[in-house]
Amino acid sequence: MGRRRKFDVEKVLDATLCVFWRKGYEGASYADLTEAAGVERPALYSAFGNKEALFRQALARYYERYLDFIPQALELPTARDAAMHILYRSAELHTQYPDHTGCLGVNGVLAGSDDAEPVRKALIEARAAGEAQLRERFERAINEGDLPDNARPDVLAAFVMAVLHGMAVQAKAGFSREMLEAVAKQALSTWPTHSATDSEKSSPG
Known part of the structure; x- marks a missing residue:
């Protein structure tokens, strides 16, 4: 009996994550995934389960490794600081990797078949x-x-979510980081602030 091929699970997961990021859930074929992973399909699914299970693990890794700036943003002193941090860091992330631009979550949800419905719901x-x-x-x-x-x-x-998703789609279409940051700046220019009347009401005396 031949020995089972061993591989680095972490590296394989990172490789398949990039495929899903670039092509979305339905766009990523079994051939794409196994080629990127460098392992045969039986070994890949023996380690991770089926394609849906692999995608869910890749998505969890994406949130943990690439979206760690979101919980950090929520702890910033003001709501505007939080929104600005998320928008600008997203502009950076969406354009940082030329071979997989945009957002894994947004790219992945652009799936329409019945087979992909559980994945679409999970992303929503x-x-x-x-x-x-x-x-x-x-x-x-x-x-x-x-x-x-x-x-x-x-x-x-x-x-904020609508702007984020729009920026992700624009990044996928080739928009630069500078343009996405300009979009973020424009969005933040509409941020609600206290009026002079509000300030007078809140001031002592």
């Missing part, structure tokens, strides 16, 4: 969780007096 749920974190951060900002009382945390969170 992941994005919804991220939006909920932003909403909670903005709610805290209102309670702390950082945002005006009439600010809408739910709308602000949806706005």
Whole structure:
């Protein structure tokens, strides 16, 4: 009986992550994945399960390794600081790797067949969780007096997510980091602030 081929699971996962990042879930073929991994299909799926299971593990690794700036941003002093950090770091990430631009989550959700529906739902749920974190951060900002009382945390969170997703699509289409940062700057120019009347109300005396 032949000996089973051994391989570095971490390196294989990183390699397949890049394939999914570049081609999306449905666009990544078994041939693409095994070629990038440098292992045969039986060994690949013996280690990770089927294609969907492999994608889910790659997505978890993507969040852990590449989106660590999001939890960091949520701890910044102001809501605007948090939004700015996320937008500018995303502009950097989306354009950092020429062979896989954009966002793995956004690229991966552009899948339409029935077979890909569980993956599409998983990505939608992941994005919804991220939006909920932003909403909670903005709610805290209102309670702390950082945002005006009439600010809408739910709308602000949806706005930031919409800009993020649009930037990811633009990066995939070839937009430069400089252009994405200009988009982020334009988005932040609409950030809600306290009016002079609000400041007078909050000032002592």
